[in-house]
Amino acid sequence: MSGLIGSTPAVINVGLASFAESIEAAGGDVTQVDWRPPAEGEATAGRALARLTADPRVEKANEVALARFLAARPVLAGVATARDVVPGLGDRVVLHAGPPVEWPAMAGPMKGAVVGAMLYEGWAADADEAERRAASGEVAFSPCHHHSAVGPMAGVISPSMPVWVVEDREHGGTAFSNLNEGLGRALRFGANGPDVIDRLRFMASTLAPALGAAVERLGGIELKPLIAQALHMGDECHNRNVAASSLLTRRLAPAMLHAGVAGEQAAAALEFIAGNDHFFLNVSMAACKAMLDAAHDVAGSSMVTVMSRNGTEFGIRLSGTGDRWFTAPAPVVEGLFFSGYSREDAAPDLGDSSISEAAGIGGFAMAAAPAIVQFVGGTPADAIAYTNEMFAVTLGVNPVFTVPSLGFASLPAGIDALRVVDTGVAPVINTGIAHREPGIGQVGAGVTRAPLACFAEAVRELERGLG
Amino acid sequence: MSGLIGSTPAVINVGLASFAESIEAAGGDVTQVDWRPPAEGEATAGRALARLTADPRVEKANEVALARFLAARPVLAGVATARDVVPGLGDRVVLHAGPPVEWPAMAGPMKGAVVGAMLYEGWAADADEAERRAASGEVAFSPCHHHSAVGPMAGVISPSMPVWVVEDREHGGTAFSNLNEGLGRALRFGANGPDVIDRLRFMASTLAPALGAAVERLGGIELKPLIAQALHMGDECHNRNVAASSLLTRRLAPAMLHAGVAGEQAAAALEFIAGNDHFFLNVSMAACKAMLDAAHDVAGSSMVTVMSRNGTEFGIRLSGTGDRWFTAPAPVVEGLFFSGYSREDAAPDLGDSSISEAAGIGGFAMAAAPAIVQFVGGTPADAIAYTNEMFAVTLGVNPVFTVPSLGFASLPAGIDALRVVDTGVAPVINTGIAHREPGIGQVGAGVTRAPLACFAEAVRELERGLG
Structure with a gap:
């Protein structure tokens, strides 16, 4: 003891950095280890984590789930009217993004989008009537994810809207997404003025048939190679889709004309998609949904198959916990705001588009x-750091999705709820930011994180299920 | 002296590394300085270099030339038939890539392309007759660069071929390029079979009018923003043009239909360009030609305004030396060969496409x-190293052309012949590789270097001119 005091002690400090700082301030020699207790120190989740990590059934199940995800072969198969193809989409049903939410609890932009959909469907003559009817229970609300569907931001899909049809031709599943309206005032951001409704009508009457004819003429479009190519062209395929949108347009344009779409209609359709750098987003989301559905329902798997937000809550699902949602309050997104807007204008995190990160x-x-x-803000070095950080929470890599500038390294794939809870590293999400009030639209874009609480609860439930 | 021998000497070795190696082998402490004598040690070029480097007129002239280059605003203005727009393109004239060359000295692929052009023009009934007539002097040959034009590989342009028209709307110049035929068997690689001639006829009768109508409808397309965007999408716009080609197609498709091009014709045109990832190359080359022409003919400037190869010789022009060519034997390209081909099959470096690097x-x-x-071979690290190396030989940077992964750093711009001669760093060029025999086509792609001898001779001439 006297020897320890007589010499200069060498200290290793694990965890809370302030201890190390005070030793350093006193002239001590200290090495700081960046460590946080698993499950943020919460005991039941920590115990569940320990048991599941030691359980060979979980490891095996995750191997199966990841393999099914990687083997999925999403093909853009067509365009159809939602009521004709989306399972369980009855009359007077409106699908929305994220986990379940009823009218009173809906975020501003989602309410705005619901009102817009009701006007579009002719269920109300004006916004006031639509709100009254929505509040009265005349309309049923259901998450897109309960119908093999996804939609960005408000994610509102009503029966008369056109949807993309993506088939997993390896496993036989089918996923759906609505069509992207472009930036600015759009239904998905809660805008519902006459311009927005007119655009939806144009999309159903002119755009969708032209796209459908082109896709049919091509016999479908393989989406994994297209996404892989776009990743080699500077897209990350969530908030940057200019390469994928251009590649898609290039495929569709001649096919549309060969299919006999009239020149005027084709011109209008092609002009619409050529004017929207984000047009591919919804196609990509349906592809992601199809790939992740292939990995869903593997008993014991801690792989995340859904991450989504309804503007009020953030929710996830695991492959091994069936249809259960695990939710936490939706965070507010840090990012770059369009001129004239700030963080005060932002709605909390919203949309099914985080299926991309899943x-x-x-x-x-x-x-x-x-x-x-x-x-979305930050520097190119930050962008690389985000990708590298995510290897800590994933089950493996996707050899099809590679990054040329990193020597063609594969991207991380398959979020493991156990690893998220163990490391405290929250999955990163690129996203648009909607105005908190209905009817205004997008006000920015940025980077956010999935709330850790969802993952802790999911791990507890997975452990309860395995017994 | 005895002190030097008694202690271990510290040696700095400048130049030849073998001296350093022998000191190192003997246990000596040696620092190697990587240095080569300017002008490869050649005395007259070295003296010219020293005089020009000290001459304030040269520095001033280079400032003017670079500023004019950077200020140029190339706009894709239309598509026309070569004889109607290309200055000095008389009847029975065939333009070709690179510095002047007559029939007997032409490389195999260029001869093949000339024969193809003569068949296309109806100047001969078959290849034998075409070769006889070409050899007889009935046809006049002239470099594209003597007519404000550029063409990749053989660069053959004959009077009935369609050409892109690119206007520099800042300074008023105009540049031309032929239209890209796609990979594989193509005239520019010396192929001249019926398939090649039929494709040329399709391009003139169907493709060119459709493209021309689209460009006219758009009122022209600004090319610098398009190239800048493609550089953000993984193109370098010489051997990789998939982003730029996709962005261009996306612009052209709706405009073509709005301009009233019939569905069938538009379908054929769009299918053709959608099937060719290199379609933008020739547009980009004409843009480069227009930008560099703006910098040409500034008295005293050592800026390189042309780099080009005819398959036999490599030639450059400087802004300050007027129409003089400075030539050296064309090198053979190191690269990746298509299956079944090797270095033995390769023609020497060929084409005006090195206007891209200029x-x-x-x-x-x-x-x-x-x-x-x-x-083209190599690693992503090599790709970055090539760009970084080129800062040693350029007058400045182009703030419009930036690299996101390098923190949006500007690319080097304006090759300075003085710096090339001083450093011995030869400008790097990405290029396709043609088969040495006419009629076969492309056999690979790779990276090559401009021969230093051209630059030394250009510097000597610039010095003679300034007196």
Whole structure:
């Protein structure tokens, strides 16, 4: 003891950095280890984590789930009217993004989008009537994810809207997404003025048939190679889709004309998609949904198959916990705001588009898209750091999705709820930011994180299920 | 002296590394300085270099030339038939790539392309007759660069071929290029079979009018923003043009239909360009030519305004030396060969497409296009190294052409012949490789260097001119 006091002690400090700082201030020699207790120190989740990590059934189940995810072969198969193809979409049903939410609890932009959908469907003559009817229970609300569907931001899909149809031709599943309206005032951001409704009508009457004819003429479009190519062209395929949108347009244009779509209609359709750098987003989201559905329902698997937000709550699902949602309050997004807007205008995190990150693109692929920092903030070095950080929480890599600038390294794939809870590293998500009030639209874009509480609760439930 | 021998001497070795190696082998402490004598040790070029470097007129002239280059605003203005717009393109004239060359000295692929052009023009009934007539002097040959034009590989342009028209709307110049035929068997690689001639007829009768109508409808397309965007999407715009080609197609498709091009014709045109990842190359080359022409003919300037190869000789022009060519034997390209071909099959370096590097893209922009190493060989680290190396030989940077992954750093711009001669760093060029025999086509792609001898001779001439 006297020897220890007589010499200068060498200290290793694990965890809380302030202890190390005070030793350093006193002239001590200290090495700081950046460590946090698993499960943020919460005991039941920590115990569940320990048991599941030691359980060979979990490891085996995750191998199966990841393999099914990687083997999925999403093909853009067509365009259809939602009521004709989306399972369980009855009359007077409106689908929305995220986990379940009823009218009173809906965020401003989602309410705005619901009102817009009701006007579009002719269920109300004006916004006041639509709100009254929505509040009265005349309309049923259901998450897109309960119908093999996804939609960005408000994610509102009503029966008469056109949807993309993506088939997993390896496993036989089918996923759906609505069509992207472009930036600015759009239904998905809660805008519902006459311009927005007119655009939805144009999309159903002119755009969708032209796209459908083109896709049919091509016999479908393989989406994994297209996404992989876009990742080589600076897209991360969530908030940056200019390469994928251009590649898609290039495929569709001649096919549309060969299919006999009239020149005027084709011109209008092609002009619409050529004017929207984000047009591919919804196609990509349906592809991600199809790939992740292939990995869903593997008993014992801690792989995350859904991450989504309804503007009020953030929710996830695990492969091994069936249809259960695990939710936490939706965070507010840090990012770059459009001129005239600030954090005060922002609605909390919203949309099914975080299916992209669950599938290993978007925020997980930022290293492939250094130019995206112009849209979501940060530096190209941050973009690489986000991708590298996500390897800590994933089950493996996706050899099909690679990053040329990193020597063609594969991207991380398959979020493991156990690893998230163990490390405290929250999955990163690139996203748009909607105005908190209905009817205004997008006000910015940025980077956010999935709340850790969802993952802790999911791990507890997975452990309860395995017994 | 005895003190020096008694202690261990510390040696700095400048130049030849073998001296350092022998000191190191003997246990000596040696620092190697990588240095080569300017002008490869050649005395007259070395003296010219020293005089010009000290001459304030040269520095001033280079400032003017670079500023004019950077200020140029190339706009894709239309598509026309060569004889109607290309200055000095008389009847029975065939333009070709590179510095002047007559029939007997032409490389195999260029001879093949000339024969193809004569068949296309109806100047001969078959290849034998075409060769006889070409050899007889009935046809006049002239470099594209003598007519404000550029063409990749053989660069053959005959009077009935369609050409892109690019206007420099800042300074008023106009540049031309032929239209890209796609990979494989193509006239520019010396192929001249019926398939090649039929494709040329389709391009003139169907493709060119459709493209021309679209460009006219758009009122022209600004090319610098398009190239800048493609550089953010993994193109270097010489051997990788998939982003730029997709962005261009996306612009042209709706405009073509709005302009009233019939559905069938538009379908054929769009299918053709959608099937060719290199379609933008010739547009980009004409843009580079227009930008560099703006910098040409500034008295005293050592800026390189042309780099080009005819398959036999490599030639350059400087801004300050007027129409003089400075030539050296064309090198053979190191690269990746298509299956079944090797270095023995390769024609020497060929084509006007090195106008790209003179304009600071292509090999100079490889850092922007890490995925290109799959096509030309090397690693993504090599790609960055090539770009960084080129700062040693350029007058400045182009603030419009930036690289997101390098923190949006500007690319090097304006090759300075003085710096090339001083450093011995030869400008790097990405290029396709043609088969040495006429009629076969492309056999690979790779990276090559401009021969230093051209630059030494250009510097001597510039010095003679300034007196």
